Amino acid sequence: MSRLACDPLRLADLARFLRSTCDEIELLLRLAEIGDLAIPQFHTNLLQSLALLERQENRVRRILNSSFLNLTNSYSLSFNSTAYLLNRWIEHHPAWWSDATHGEPTKIDGFISHVASNAIDAGRLIDSTKFLAPLIYGCHDLETLRVLWLSATDPRTTSASTAGDRIKRLVETVFDDQDWHSAIAPSWVDIYEQKRLRREIQIILGEIISPWQLQFSGLASEWNWSSETGLHYLKKVSESAGAAVSLSQGLGMALYRNLSVLPENVIERHQRIDAIAFSVGASTELLRNAKVRQARIENDHLATLLTIPTMLPLKLPWPSSLVISETNSFISRQFDTTSEIETSSSIELLQQRGTLASIAYMAVFNSATTSGRLESPNDTPSTELRLELQHTVDSIDNSTTRGHILAEIVD
Amino acid sequence: MSISLQLAVRIQNTIEGPLRQAARLSDSETWIGPVAMISQGEIKQITHLLSACIDSLRVNHESSGL
Numbered sequence: 001m002s003r004l005a006c007d008p009l010r011l012a013d014l015a016r017f018l019r020s021t022c023d024e025i026e027l028l029l030r031l032a033e034i035g036d037l038a039i040p041q042f043h044t045n046l047l048q049s050l051a052l053l054e055r056q057e058n059r060v061r062r063i064l065n066s067s068f069l070n071l072t073n074s075y076s077l078s079f080n081s082t083a084y085l086l087n088r089w090i091e092h093h094p095a096w097w098s099d100a101t102h103g104e105p106t107k108i109d110g111f112i113s114h115v116a117s118n119a120i121d122a123g124r125l126i127d128s129t130k131f132l133a134p135l136i137y138g139c140h141d142l143e144t145l146r147v148l149w150l151s152a153t154d155p156r157t158t159s160a161s162t163a164g165d166r167i168k169r170l171v172e173t174v175f176d177d178q179d180w181h182s183a184i185a186p187s188w189v190d191i192y193e194q195k196r197l198r199r200e201i202q203i204i205l206g207e208i209i210s211p212w213q214l215q216f217s218g219l220a221s222e223w224n225w226s227s228e229t230g231l232h233y234l235k236k237v238s239e240s241a242g243a244a245v246s247l248s249q250g251l252g253m254a255l256y257r258n259l260s261v262l263p264e265n266v267i268e269r270h271q272r273i274d275a276i277a278f279s280v281g282a283s284t285e286l287l288r289n290a291k292v293r294q295a296r297i298e299n300d301h302l303a304t305l306l307t308i309p310t311m312l313p314l315k316l317p318w319p320s321s322l323v324i325s326e327t328n329s330f331i332s333r334q335f336d337t338t339s340e341i342e343t344s345s346s347i348e349l350l351q352q353r354g355t356l357a358s359i360a361y362m363a364v365f366n367s368a369t370t371s372g373r374l375e376s377p378n379d380t381p382s383t384e385l386r387l388e389l390q391h392t393v394d395s396i397d398n399s400t401t402r403g404h405i406l407a408e409i410v411d
Numbered sequence: 412m413s414i415s416l417q418l419a420v421r422i423q424n425t426i427e428g429p430l431r432q433a434a435r436l437s438d439s440e441t442w443i444g445p446v447a448m449i450s451q452g453e454i455k456q457i458t459h460l461l462s463a464c465i466d467s468l469r470v471n472h473e474s475s476g477l
Binding site: 007010011013014017020021024025027028031032037039041042045046048049052053055056059 | 414415417418421422425428429430432433436437440441446450453454456457460461463464467468471
């Protein structure tokens with residue numbers, strides 16, 4: 001018997017017999033109804049039995065569905081669960097996070113590689129790991145890590161709420177909770193390698209978040225958090241240039257996916273379109289600001305580099321020092337691209353919103369066709385639908401914003 | 412055979428078939444700790460309820476005079 005508080009093989013058999021008993025009692029209830037058998041006590045007893053059986057069955061299935069058991073097929077169970085082994089290994093190896101910086105595959109790489117490409121197994125592993133940091137900072141092989149997280153949050157196979165639970169924990173672990181980092185004393189750490197890993201993890205984070213970025217602002221209620229919190233994390237992710245590129249590239253697809261299925265109710269439908277337009281506004285603005293911030297940081301780095309000679313003890317006379325200082329400022333200004341980036345990113349923002357408005361138009365049109373509000377794509381849309389389509393486009397790309405940005409560029 | 416009798420036979424078969432197997436598997440070989448006791452208690456309760464169903468069906472069958 002393992003350390004687990006159950007025997008999965010017997011538990012699977014138990015689940016099968018409980019299900020078979022439940023099926024039989026449901027059949028008895030139907031037969032009694034068909035046979036017009038009016039015995040109240042008989043009916044009550046059967047319902048009570050069914051409730052007890054279902055309670056027990058739920059208990060058993062909850063354990064069988066947990067990732068602590070590796071269920072490759074219905075009743076072929078084994079204890080080689082990745083989550084179980086990973087959690088146990090972490091418990092006995094407090095230096096797990098320094099292993100990733102040693103330039104060779106880690107034990108965690110091995111654990112993750114078994115489940116990374118399978119959406120269900122990858123999700124189970126993440127959900128069953130209370131301490132998430134090893135599934136982010138414990139890998140040397142970042143490609144496997146990338147595949148693990150992308151599989152577990154793929155919008156084609158993952159519901160919005162499940163992806164939300166996983167991604168919220170991910171961003172909280174990356175940006176907030178770092179206590180594990182200072183609390184333990186690892187063997188040795190390659191600081192440069194660690195920095196490289198962190199940079200690359202930020203880029204991967206951009207890829208993971210990209211299809212779900214609307215849930216960080218306008219659709220935040222789908223993930224049960226506030227748009228302020230979501231935008232706070234989205235801003236942090238967009239600080240990495242690589243992540244910002246992924247976010248920008250994924251915005252169109254996220255927009256199309258979230259607008260393709262709209263509620264039947266007209267008020268709810270318009271509310272959703274507005275919430276999505278709000279998200280598009282927030283994402284595009286954050287991405288523009290990220291580009292400008294990046295340009296400022298690069299310019300500050302250059303300015304810092306140029307001041308190094310003035311700090312050397314050259315014992316130059318005061319006028320010479322002044323000349324050097326002014327030369328530094330001149331060179332720094334010459335290479336400062338912040339202003340150009342501000343203008344170019346504003347123009348890009350306008351162009352991007354124009355493109356996104358077209359995508360939104362197509363998505364809402366498609367939604368109208370699939371929901372039956374428009375019988376055929378070749379039919380002329382009703383007045384109501386035309387107004388809805390116009391409202392969608394105007395919410396994302398409108399004259400007020402264009403005027404505002406143009407004034408900013410000219411100013 | 413009346414409907415009451417048919418149902419009584421089915422219930423008896425359920426008690427002796429899958430429910431007995433479930434009772435056998437809800438033991439300390441499957442569960443470590445108090446869950447085994449809780450599970451067995453529940454299975455006993457189900458068996459008791461189903462036996463009461465058989466009694467109700469028997470009474471119904473006898474009173475109908477079939």
